[in-house]
Amino acid sequence: MRLLSIITFTFLSISVVFAQDNYDAELIPSAMRNRANATIRNEETVVDMRSPENVMYTVKQAITVLNKNGDDNARLVLFYDKNISIKSIKGEVYNEVGKLTNKFSQSDFKDESAVQGFSLFEDNRVKHFLPAVNNYPYTVVYTYEIRYKQNLIIPDWKPKPANDVAVQKSTYTFICKPTDQIRIKTQNLATQADEKIDDKQKTLLWKVNDLPGIKPEPFSPFKDTYQPFVKIAPQQFSYFNYKGNYSNWQELGKWYYDNLLKNRNALPQTTTDAIKDLVKNEKTDKDKARKIYQYLQNKTRYISIQVGIGGFQPYTAADVDRLGYGDCKALVNYMQSLLTIAGIESYYCVVQAGSEKKNLDPSYASMNQGNHIILCMPLKGDTTWLECTSQKIPFGFLGDFTDDRYVLACTPEGGKLLKTPKYGSQNNLQVRNAHLIIDQTGNLSGSVKTIFSGTQYDNHEEIIDKPFIEQQKLLKEDYNIDHINFEKITYLQDKYVNPNITENLNLTIKNYGVINNNKLFIVLNAFNVKGTIPEVRNRAMPVYINRGYTDIDTIIYTIPENVIAVIEPHQKALNSDFGSYISTATIEGNKLTYYRKFVLNEGTFPAQGYEQFSKFITEVNTADNLKFILSLKK
CATH class of the missing domain: 2.60.120.1130 (Jelly Rolls)
Known part of the structure; x- marks a missing residue:
């Protein structure tokens, strides 16, 4: 499996307090039941950017599962590592008439390695929980809080998580200093944010109400194109001891290269000699690259770590060379390092991968739009793309996982938005x-x-x-x-x-x-x-x-x-x-x-x-x- 998940950041709730709620399922309006397998009764999300190194994300959500098909909406999954701390988790389960039947806390969550058996990623862990309830409808109330030691990533607010989930009420509050510069992108919201500013903080509040379940229709657009969302990107940021600022893709790509990619391509002399010997009889850069790609496929194997969970910085080429495995970031950096030995230029490219063709938004640069890394070789006009996580895929072929979409190439000169090849009806x-x-x-x-x-x-x-x-x-x-x-x-x-x-x-x-x-x-x-x-x-x-x-x-x-x-x-x-x-x-x-x-x-x-x-x-x-x-x- 390749990286398929979007970056998951769950920073969660403490300061949010609901009024005394009645979770009797009969109180859900019929319009919020129709075409829904679950209904969010109330959700309050708060992002408090106290400083670039201290971001608190708090959430309280009450969701009623109407039938068995809605069970998965009651599942909570939280990723963490040494830079992301889960401060608290607690919750309650209510029956059909709103009577409390169970309470749970962080100790009830399963705590597992996000990737077992791979030493490079032993710090990446996941907590997850799904209440064991067989009588429908039932309501689960989650309250949780996570602290992030960076503000490069502010999670998107998507109040309607799925077509079969109705939303009675959901709010999103973003708090920062009045001098903080942020960029905001919104979609499909009926109202603008309520904004309050004083000498201590700026507060933005978005609300949605009464979003019904949507009947699935065949051949529909991706839900991201019609569901409401709010995206926020601070201009000044800190990312685990790295400082920076950006307002566009060129600046973001430049920071990415200078701080996360540069000087991570050193390889042992034995590997350098092996690559030089491997390509010594090849006449063109493309033929050399093909040989090196075969070397990569024979030597390494891929392990799935989504971008963001394992951090944005790839492990060094020397680590991959020694261990023989890596995630997409590590394998692309390794391939790029091997190509450098042969004098072949290449670009480390961030892409939103998956069968759905999702572009990086040209008008809104942010770090949390990609979930995968691929490699681009300009080859003097004969641009060739490489998927470095498969031992089988042909040289230069991307397939339907990363085709026909904008990607961010991170180069010494800065970020460039490039388009991957399109496979049209005449090609497929x-x-x-x-x-x-x-x-x-x-x-x-x-x-x-x-x-x-x-x-x-x-x-x-x-x-x-x-x-x-x-x-x-x-x-x-x-x-x-x-x-x-x-x-x-x-x-x-x-x-x-x-x-x-x-x-x-x-x-x-x-x-x-x-x-x-x-x-x-x-x-x-x-x-x-x-x-x-x-x-x-x-x-x-x-x-x-x-x-x-x-x-x-x-x-x-x-x-x-x-x-x-x-x-x-x-x-x-x-x-x-x-x-x-x-x-x-x-x-x-x-x-x-x-x-x-x-x-x-x-x-x-x-x-x-x-x-x-x-x-x-x-x-x-x-x-x-x-x-x-x-x-x-x-």
Whole structure:
């Protein structure tokens, strides 16, 4: 697993005091129950930036879990280390009518290493707790407080944590000195902050009320685009004995490089000599980098520590060289150090990784927008990107984990926002060619060759090294055809910058055809029928297609002799804003050729366009289910 978590900072509550609350679940308005699995009754969050080295974050939250699907919203997870101290945790559990049934404290939390078995990260720990309650609804009240010895990171306030959580009331208070300079970004808030300033402190207060649960809608945008939030970044900051200030990405990247990255690339002479010997016969920097990347993959392994938990400073290249493992920060710094030996320039890049394409915000620089590190090599205009945490991923390929988004390159000259490569629908290909023989009982046998490229490369990359039995199991799930059996499975990989996987299968499918009244019915599209999508009335969200792709299928059927094929020449063509589709079927002698091409376009479309999108996909599904008929009467 790569780093998938966003930076988690939980600084929490002491000074906040609720009024005497009644947690009877019947008091929750119906609008706050509808479409919700849990309801936040009241939440008060306070950030008190007493000094750059002393930030207190306090929270008190009362959340009612309405049913079993809401249980996970009652879980509390807190990370800490030698620079982050959990000052207090306490809580209560109330039953359906608001009667107190249990109390808990910090001693009831499980306390574990955040990463077990790795000496570099033994200081990173996690406390977590989930009440054991089986009767619904129930209410959990958490009160907790954490002290941070830095103010580089001020946690974002996101009062609505999930679509299935309703919020009756939530407030966020930020306190600082009146002379402190801060930058603020807000989104989807109905009102501005209430601001109070005197000679001792400045206080900002944001409120939200009555945020209902949201019914999930297929192909919706990421929730960060429509949920409310407040982000705060102090201009003057302290980070564990480092001082600095920034107001833009250039200044932040400069500070990052000068204070956290510089002078951490020294390597033993034996490693330096080994790298020089490794690349001595390579003619270009790109070929040298490819050799060094293979060296990295063979020598190191990745351990998952999210950026922020393990700190923002990578462990030294010498540590990784000695131990053979590291998190994304350490492995990127190590790879960069190896490249430096060969005289190859590269950039340490902060990125928000994940299948959702999330950009660093060009208009708002802050340290807590990234969760992963990758490497960029400019290579005199032949820019090449490296994912350093995988022992398998091809050189220069990012896949759908970090593609098509802004990243922060930290350089000696300062920070630069760069864009990672985009894999469009024309790049994300699945091209299949099959030769199948059908007999008079409806059984199929033959060979199938499929080439996967672009982000569709990821679809089958993990299956390659599995045992044959495991490959069969995974392919049966993927192809999802009754009675399918794989007699031979082979894979070939082209691991260049634009990699692909070739899958070759020998297979049989018993009873694929259906016999009725001396006729055999066969669905022409054997392997790639597009499923329908749900109908949505009164669509609220825009239609968002995260990635486009292209599927091309060509299947040649050999028909039994002495039977009559009942099929008219077929051609179906569809075009819409969302994509295109064409399928054809022709017969010549005992050969029936089926061809299909489906293109899905990425993009954001108006909510009212969902009906058109659903219609387009339904028409594709109908065309994909086209049958041809063999008359078994001689």
